[in-house]
Amino acid sequence: MSTAPYNNPGLTFNGNIPEGMVGWQSPSNIALVKYWGKKEVQIPCNPSISFTLKASYTETVVEYCQASGKKRVTFYLDGKLNEDFGKKIDTYFKSIESVFPFVKQLDFTIRSKNTFPHSAGIASSASGMSALALCLCSIEKEHFGFEDNEEAFFRKASYLARLGSGSAARSLFGGLVSWGKIDGDNNSSDLWGIQRLKEVHPDFLSFHDDIIIVDASQKKVSSRVGHGLMKSNPYAAERFKQAQSNVAKLMAAMKTGDIETFINITESEALTLHAMMMTSNPYYLLLKPNTLQIIERVREYRQTTGIPVSFTLDAGPNIHLLYPDKVQADVKDLMDSELKQFAFNEMIINDRVGEGPVRVSI
Ligand code: PMV
Numbered sequence: 001m002s003t004a005p006y007n008n009p010g011l012t013f014n015g016n017i018p019e020g021m022v023g024w025q026s027p028s029n030i031a032l033v034k035y036w037g038k039k040e041v042q043i044p045c046n047p048s049i050s051f052t053l054k055a056s057y058t059e060t061v062v063e064y065c066q067a068s069g070k071k072r073v074t075f076y077l078d079g080k081l082n083e084d085f086g087k088k089i090d091t092y093f094k095s096i097e098s099v100f101p102f103v104k105q106l107d108f109t110i111r112s113k114n115t116f117p118h119s120a121g122i123a124s125s126a127s128g129m130s131a132l133a134l135c136l137c138s139i140e141k142e143h144f145g146f147e148d149n150e151e152a153f154f155r156k157a158s159y160l161a162r163l164g165s166g167s168a169a170r171s172l173f174g175g176l177v178s179w180g181k182i183d184g185d186n187n188s189s190d191l192w193g194i195q196r197l198k199e200v201h202p203d204f205l206s207f208h209d210d211i212i213i214v215d216a217s218q219k220k221v222s223s224r225v226g227h228g229l230m231k232s233n234p235y236a237a238e239r240f241k242q243a244q245s246n247v248a249k250l251m252a253a254m255k256t257g258d259i260e261t262f263i264n265i266t267e268s269e270a271l272t273l274h275a276m277m278m279t280s281n282p283y284y285l286l287l288k289p290n291t292l293q294i295i296e297r298v299r300e301y302r303q304t305t306g307i308p309v310s311f312t313l314d315a316g317p318n319i320h321l322l323y324p325d326k327v328q329a330d331v332k333d334l335m336d337s338e339l340k341q342f343a344f345n346e347m348i349i350n351d352r353v354g355e356g357p358v359r360v361s362i
Helices: 083-095 101-105 125-144 150-164 166-170 223-232 236-256 259-278 289-305 325-342
Strands: 020-033 048-066 073-077 106-114 176-179 193-195 208-212 310-313 319-323 348-352
Touching (some): 048 125, 048 208, 083 106, 166 176, 208 325, 289 310, 289 325, 319 325
Antiparallel strands (some): 176 193, 208 348, 310 319
């Protein structure tokens, strides 16, 4: 498969340039096996797999009209003009001109808002880039048609979202989603995400993800820099092999409902992601004392009660607490009595596995 299967110089407007408006809500996702390390262009060094979230999403509405030749992108975040993001989106549009050459003929006013607070320290790139990619695919569909089915539509959106932010490739589908070539799995791809719903025990689709905000400040080292540091990390090659094996093991466990293996792999993956940061050169550390406090208490609680609650981490100090619906009341007690005290301003986002993006009716 070519790394540029969607390049299409024919997608330009002849004659009248249209104007219109389109919108999508698209969720964030939390990786269970982590993507960390990439090659050009946004090709992951290892496969990853994630839960799509429900409550944490971005809503993006794009208004488009004939290009003025001046400013192509005007971007508002939560109602406020944001020049920096506008410039980043303009750079992204440049990078996808070979797929959608019609973006050169248009100006865009983009209004985005996140359901999660900006200060929550949650990356909005997955939800934001997937929502934007969907808007562009809808503009294509509206004006040029789209020969294929819905599945192909979301696959193309996943391809485009990936070019903006790798992990965004997984936000286009509900439930459990993999991205990246998995050894022996011809269906998997480095270019887009694949929904894994048929391969997952229903218990896992009932999962909650309570995000405990330990520190709400901006990350000190960006993901882009972190991925780059994997190039010289002495453990990188082994890590990429381990991720391959963890994806295979995790998928097998999730098929049968084996929650013990699920917990073992997801917690190990979270700590391995941070171990890669600590063993990079220059090294860095994103975990905070309260992150470790929560990890210790969760593990102790699980050991003494047998209740299957586990943690994962993104590239930051905040804890994602994962557990099946049937133990929700127990985990609430744990949260109130032991964990909440370690959250910044008692900030906790109660999320769970969701069904994927939704078109906004305008
Ligand atoms: O999508 P990016 O380039 O911001 O990378 C994010 C990678 C992690 O969130 C740390 C892990 C993952 O697989 O989502």
